[in-house]
Amino acid sequence: xxxxxxxxxxxxxxxxxxxxxxxxxxxxxxxxxxxxxxxxxxxxxxxxxxxxxxxxxxxxxxxxxxxxxxxxxxxxxxxxxxxxxxxxxxxxxxxxxxxxxxxxxxxxxxxxxxxxxxxxxxxxxxxxxxxxxxxxxxxxxxxxxxxxxxxxxxxxxxxxxxxxxxxxxxxxxxxxxxxxxxxxxxxxxxxxxxxxxxxxxxxxxxxxxxxxxxxxxxxxxxxxxxxxxxxxxxxxxxxxxxxxxxxxxxxxxxxxxxxxxxxxxxxxxxxxxxxxxxxxxxxxxxxxxxxxxxxxxxxxxxxxxxxxxxxxxxxxxxxxxxxxxxxxxxxxxxxxxxxxxxxxxxxxxxxxxxxxxxxxxxxxxxxxxxxxxxxxxxxxxxxxxxxxxxxxxxxxxxxxxxxxxxxxxxxxxxxxxxxxxxxxxxxxxxxxxxxxxxxxxxxxxxxxxxxxxxxxxxxxxxxxxxxxxxxxxxxxxxxxxxxxxxxxxxxxxxxxxxxxxxxxxxxxxxxxxxxxxxxxxxxxxxx
Numbered sequence: 001x002x003x004x005x006x007x008x009x010x011x012x013x014x015x016x017x018x019x020x021x022x023x024x025x026x027x028x029x030x031x032x033x034x035x036x037x038x039x040x041x042x043x044x045x046x047x048x049x050x051x052x053x054x055x056x057x058x059x060x061x062x063x064x065x066x067x068x069x070x071x072x073x074x075x076x077x078x079x080x081x082x083x084x085x086x087x088x089x090x091x092x093x094x095x096x097x098x099x100x101x102x103x104x105x106x107x108x109x110x111x112x113x114x115x116x117x118x119x120x121x122x123x124x125x126x127x128x129x130x131x132x133x134x135x136x137x138x139x140x141x142x143x144x145x146x147x148x149x150x151x152x153x154x155x156x157x158x159x160x161x162x163x164x165x166x167x168x169x170x171x172x173x174x175x176x177x178x179x180x181x182x183x184x185x186x187x188x189x190x191x192x193x194x195x196x197x198x199x200x201x202x203x204x205x206x207x208x209x210x211x212x213x214x215x216x217x218x219x220x221x222x223x224x225x226x227x228x229x230x231x232x233x234x235x236x237x238x239x240x241x242x243x244x245x246x247x248x249x250x251x252x253x254x255x256x257x258x259x260x261x262x263x264x265x266x267x268x269x270x271x272x273x274x275x276x277x278x279x280x281x282x283x284x285x286x287x288x289x290x291x292x293x294x295x296x297x298x299x300x301x302x303x304x305x306x307x308x309x310x311x312x313x314x315x316x317x318x319x320x321x322x323x324x325x326x327x328x329x330x331x332x333x334x335x336x337x338x339x340x341x342x343x344x345x346x347x348x349x350x351x352x353x354x355x356x357x358x359x360x361x362x363x364x365x366x367x368x369x370x371x372x373x374x375x376x377x378x379x380x381x382x383x384x385x386x387x388x389x390x391x392x393x394x395x396x397x398x399x400x401x402x403x404x405x406x407x408x409x410x411x412x413x414x415x416x417x418x419x420x421x422x423x424x425x426x427x428x429x430x431x432x433x434x435x436x437x438x439x440x441x442x443x444x445x446x447x448x449x450x451x452x453x454x455x456x457x458x459x460x461x462x463x464x465x466x467x468x469x470x471x472x473x474x475x476x477x478x479x480x481x482x483x484x485x486x487x488x489x490x491x492x493x494x495x496x497x498x499x500x501x502x503x504x505x506x507x508x509x510x511x512x513x514x515x516x517x518x519x520x521x522x523x524x525x526x527x
Contacts, residue, residue, distance in 0.1 A: 044068070069336070077339050078359050079323050085333030086151040101158040102165060103185045104129060112136070112144045113153055115169075120206060121502050122185050126434070127178045128427030129169065136175070137168035144170075158182075172422060187211075189241070192506040193219035200520065201228035204506055208241030208297040213248040220252075220281060230285035232519050236315060240296020243324075250304045252279035253286060253311070258346075258389075260304045263324050265341030285524035286311030289515050290402060292363050292372070295319035302400045303345035309390040312526055313402040314519045317371065317378055320362075320398035322351025345400075347386035353398025375405035392526065404522055406515045412485040416474040420467060426486070429466045430493035438497060445499035447507055454491055463490055488512045 035042065048068070052059060069082045083091060090105070103122025106113045113135040118125040136144040138156040157165060159182045168177045189209040196202050201223035205212065220231070240246075250260045256277025264270040288302050288311055299318045305311045322343035329335035343351045358365055370377035381397035388394060395401065420426060434441065437457070444450045460483065467473065474482065488511040495504030510516050 066334075073336065077323065077355060079321065079325065080337065080339045082336050083334060086154060088329070088333060088335045090154070100161050100184050101182055102129075102167070102180045103183070104157075106135065106153075108150050108153070111147055113150075119185055120191055121496060121505075123180045123183045124167075124178075125427070126496070127167075127180045127431055128176075128424035129167070129178060129180075130171070130424060130427075133169040133171050133176075135167060136170050137166075139166050171424070174423060176424065188215065190215040190219055191502045193223060194503050194507060195223060195226050195228065196232065196510065196516075196520065198227055200230045200232060201226070202232045202234065202506070202510075202516075204234040204502075205298075206238055208238070208243075208245040210242065210245070212241070212245040216249055216252075228284065230287075230524060231281070232287050232289060232516065234289045234516075235294050235298040235302065236289050236291040236515070237293040238295070238298035239293070240298055240321065243297060243300070246297035246300045247273050250301055251275045252281045253284070253305065254279060254308055255282060258304075258308050258310075261300045261343055261345065263341040263343050265324065265339075268324070268341040287519045287522070287524050288313050289519060290315045290318045290400060291515075292316050292366060293319060294400075295321040296323075299351045299400050300343060300345075303349065303351060306394065306400060306403065307346040307349075307386075307388050309388050309392065309526070312404060312519075312522060312524055313400060314404045314522065315402050315406050315515050316408075317366075317401050318399040320351065320353030345386075347388060347394060349386050349394065349396040351399065372408040373410070374407065378405075403526055404518060406518050409514055412482070414474075414478050414482045416472065416478045417482050417486060419472045420486070423470055423472060425467050425470055425472055426463075426490055426493055428470075429463050429490065430497065432466060433462070433494045434497045441494070441497045442499060447500060447504065450495055450498050450500065450504060451491075454494070459490060459494065460487060485512055 035046070037043065048064075051064070052061070066082065066084070073080045073082055102124045103119035104115050104124045105117045105119075106115050108114070115124075115129055115131055115133040115135065117131050118129050134144065135153075136142065138153070141156065143153055143156070157167070159165060161182055161184045163182050165180050165182060166177060167180055168175060170176075187209055189205055189207045189212040191204040191206055193201070193203045201220070203216070203219055203223070205216070220228070223231070247260055254260065254275035254277075256275060258275045260273045260275060262270055262272040286305060288305055290298065290302050290313060294302065294315075295318065299320070299322060302313050302318060306313050323339045324341035324343060325337045326340045327335055327337055345351065353359075353362065356362075366372055369379075371379065378401060379397060380395040380401055382395055384396060386394045386396060440453070444453060464474070464479065488508045492505040492508035495508055496502065498504050500507075
């Protein structure tokens with residue numbers, strides 16, 4: 001019987017065609033294996049060249065380049081980042097200039113703008129916007145979930161001073177509309193400077209911008225004229241900024257030759273920065289206030305004061321960002337911020353906290369393991385001991401650990417207080433008061449007169465009536481429990497609309513600020 005070989009021939013033919021196709025592919029490419037040497041980024045360049053020459057469809061070179069840069073930087077530390085033009089401009093404006101708009105910083109993860117922070121004293125804070133608010137509409141335009149470009153969002157919210165813009169936000173499950181009057185947003189770094197008592201001055205600094213040193217000098221000279229021999233220097237929530245400004249401020253307090261900070265990296269030799277001894281505040285008693293949001297330059301200042309035994313650090317462990325960021329800008333307006341070295345305190349402690357898989361949630365983790373309420377829960381590295389100038393033992397592990405710990409107060413959160421915060425009742429009440437009494441408020445430039453005016457207005461009754469109109473009513477006995485904490489806050493927010501501005505805000509807030517109270521009651525030097 002004759003055997004049917006058709007299946008065999010089909011198989012042979014298939015193999016032959018496969019070989020021909022493989023040969024055809026290699027002949028089109030014109031090469032075999034490419035040299036994938038990793039030195040001098042050769043492999044990455046070759047891949048991008050091959051894509052550009054041979055990819056089947058049109059390529060978005062700009063998008064691919066940006067994506068490649070971002071992916072590469074993600075393999076480094078969390079603070080080496082790529083900034084597209086709009087973000088780079090915003091970053092530089094925040095530290096160096098001023099602008100007209102509503103005064104917020106926001107990010108756009110998952111196609112929704114989320115408020116990262118509101119500029120103190122700016123239009124958005126006065127209106128009641130808060131960090132965490134999700135912006136869903138600007139005027140009549142929906143900007144959430146519709147792939148609105150971030151630069152378009154910025155253009156919608158920016159505008160000339162005096163013009164109004166309607167901003168609707170989602171806060172938890174509530175949709176809240178705000179009408180915001182745009183204003184010139186000063187990028188001042190110093191929020192307040194005044195005398196707490198006959199001999200103690202208070203200065204609050206929120207960032208280290210280009211004008212920080214000159215603002216600080218003007219403030220301390222005024223306080224010295226008023227009798228200041230002791231200073232409470234508040235660096236809580238200070239996100240840092242320019243190194244040179246931190247060095248200039250340290251120089252005002254330290255003696256000649258005192259080491260302020262040094263920096264070192266693989267490609268950067270150790271560089272030390274020392275005081276020249278010509279500072280005007282070397283004899284002023286000093287307490288420095290920090291918390292978990294004090295970062296970068298504020299940590300350099302606190303570390304220098306602590307390691308030189310020049311003053312007392314009060315509060316909670318600082319953020320732990322001690323990296324030297326070098327800017328590299330491109331002609332298209334974009335840029336990168338590249339980490340090139342680390343900062344070390346005079347005793348040798350590295351300010352930068354360790355990188356971990358939970359790095360982005362570090363503050364949340366601190367809450368979870370009790371560091372915000374118990375000093376014994378602070379995570380420090382006890383394997384290496386460091387010593388201050390006077391021989392006091394200090395530890396590393398990231399951030400600056402305060403000499404005097406002040407826990408977060410969680411005892412005042414009544415249901416009425418929480419519900420008021422959810423709807424921004426306090427801030428919206430302050431805005432309402434400004435609408436009704438703005439002319440009179442704007443004439444008051446004396447703190448005692450402002451207190452008397454609030455008593456005349458019966459501010460508490462007006463606030464409760466306003467809260468009730470918004471559907472927030474305290475249960476029996478709840479207002480009596482909440483008032484000692486809420487009324488200073490309410491007075492502070494309304495007082496901000498007076499001529500005193502931020503000074504009024506922080507003066508009223510002193511009554512409920514435990515860190516200030518503890519700093520005042522504690523010595524400004526340690527044995």
